Amino acid sequence: MADFSHLVIGAGVVGLAVSARLARHRTASVLLVERHNAIGTETSARNSEVIHAGLYYPPDSLKTRLCIRGKHLLYQTAAEAGIAHRKCGKWIIAQNENEHEYLENLHDKAKTLGISTEFIPLSRVKDIEPSVLARSAVLNSPTTGIVSAHELMAYLHGQFESHSGDLALGTAVTRIEYDASRKLYNVRFRTITAASQQHDSDEMELKFENVVNCAGLSAPAVSNLLLPQHRHVMPFYAKGSYFSYGSSKPKTERLIYPCPTGHAGLGTHLTLDLAGRIRFGPNVEWVDSPANLAPSGNQLDQVYEAVIKYLPGVDKSALSADYAGIRPKITGPEHNAFTDFVIQMEQGFPGFVNLLGIESPGLTSSLAIGEYVENLYYKSS
Ligand SMILES: Cc1cc2nc3c(=O)[nH]c(=O)nc-3n(C[C@H](O)[C@H](O)[C@H](O)COP(=O)(O)OP(=O)(O)OC[C@H]3O[C@@H](n4cnc5c(N)ncnc54)[C@H](O)[C@@H]3O)c2cc1C
Numbered sequence: 001m002a003d004f005s006h007l008v009i010g011a012g013v014v015g016l017a018v019s020a021r022l023a024r025h026r027t028a029s030v031l032l033v034e035r036h037n038a039i040g041t042e043t044s045a046r047n048s049e050v051i052h053a054g055l056y057y058p059p060d061s062l063k064t065r066l067c068i069r070g071k072h073l074l075y076q077t078a079a080e081a082g083i084a085h086r087k088c089g090k091w092i093i094a095q096n097e098n099e100h101e102y103l104e105n106l107h108d109k110a111k112t113l114g115i116s117t118e119f120i121p122l123s124r125v126k127d128i129e130p131s132v133l134a135r136s137a138v139l140n141s142p143t144t145g146i147v148s149a150h151e152l153m154a155y156l157h158g159q160f161e162s163h164s165g166d167l168a169l170g171t172a173v174t175r176i177e178y179d180a181s182r183k184l185y186n187v188r189f190r191t192i193t194a195a196s197q198q199h200d201s202d203e204m205e206l207k208f209e210n211v212v213n214c215a216g217l218s219a220p221a222v223s224n225l226l227l228p229q230h231r232h233v234m235p236f237y238a239k240g241s242y243f244s245y246g247s248s249k250p251k252t253e254r255l256i257y258p259c260p261t262g263h264a265g266l267g268t269h270l271t272l273d274l275a276g277r278i279r280f281g282p283n284v285e286w287v288d289s290p291a292n293l294a295p296s297g298n299q300l301d302q303v304y305e306a307v308i309k310y311l312p313g314v315d316k317s318a319l320s321a322d323y324a325g326i327r328p329k330i331t332g333p334e335h336n337a338f339t340d341f342v343i344q345m346e347q348g349f350p351g352f353v354n355l356l357g358i359e360s361p362g363l364t365s366s367l368a369i370g371e372y373v374e375n376l377y378y379k380s381s
Helices: 012-021 062-081 097-112 122-128 149-162 216-226 297-306 362-378
Strands: 004-009 030-033 092-094 137-141 145-147 166-168 171-179 184-192 199-214 236-245 255-256 269-272 278-282 285-287 319-329 342-343 354-355
Touching: 004 012, 004 342, 012 030, 012 149, 012 269, 012 362, 030 171, 062 145, 062 149, 062 362, 097 137, 122 137, 122 354, 145 149, 145 216, 149 362, 171 199, 199 216, 216 319, 236 297, 236 362, 255 278, 278 297, 278 319, 297 319, 354 362
Parallel strands: 004 030, 004 199, 030 166, 092 255, 199 354
Antiparallel strands: 092 137, 171 184, 184 199, 236 278, 236 285, 236 319, 255 269, 269 278, 342 354
């Protein structure tokens, strides 16, 4: 006999969205566990807070599908629930013919996906955004926006608890075993004391019919607790540092992005927070471990060089290292090709759903990921 129908591991924005969806089912009893003593303190609190339009990825990918659906759900939910957000729009800037061609392709793809984009004539750029330098082309994405990730997570937490979901903070999953004869997962937990952040000796074991792995940077490690060695997943970490900008000039009304130069990130861009403050980042720095979350101040020169290509008036002395996030990758730097989200019920482990490589646009997609995982369990009902 199971203690709960579902265990969701990890209370970032994705685990919260998944839990909130599952908890709505009359027959479901959901336990959401988080090893820290608060929700959403890892990647979900360390990103650009951009609501992406869904332009960048292959049309038939999960990233495109869930980003577009997630954007729609997010704007709708944010408006209904009073979650701070702004559809400020974004420009992507091409500085040469190759980049211009890249934007033409993006624009064509956007049309086929039903995403609104338009080229801004170069003659109008200075009237609209006087500080921006664009040598070849500017593609406008009017449905891009920003959202308070913190408020979104607080809302999802409220939804989850209002449907009688149980949240256990300071609780880390340390072992998962599948009992095939009973069709149950035996899961071992260790509780972590608030004061010391040290694991104490409190261990417990509970039984679940289903387990959802939303452990973000640790999702490969959690998956590897259960799956046999030949199906183990290797994690990779691409750190992105952000730099705040302590000057009122130059300023922009919208997000400004360069064209991406690889598959690791979208290029060091200019984002605005909901108070209209500018920050630059994230750059891409491959690291061996996700432990060091301090922004890499030594990347300031690199970030400055990237930014002045499209915003030449930036005052370098007004830049200061602010915070960093780490992209939960499942392919490394040598893999210079697109990698999709992995969201699947694992073969041979009925009821175990793995979410791996939930990097950007994971925040935008979170509500659609919740819906997608719900469908993996309840499609026919
Ligand atoms: C630099 C950067 C910029 C980004 N910008 C954007 C953006 O602008 N727009 C966008 O849409 N997306 C963006 N993203 C992506 C987005 O932030 C992530 O996709 C999203 O936050 C992932 O949420 P999550 O819940 O999967 O992971 P997390 O927020 O990392 O949550 C996972 C949780 O699992 C917990 N956990 C791990 N192991 C265990 C265990 N064994 N037991 C219990 N709990 C455990 C962790 O403590 C953590 O709280 C960005 C990401 C980065 C790194």
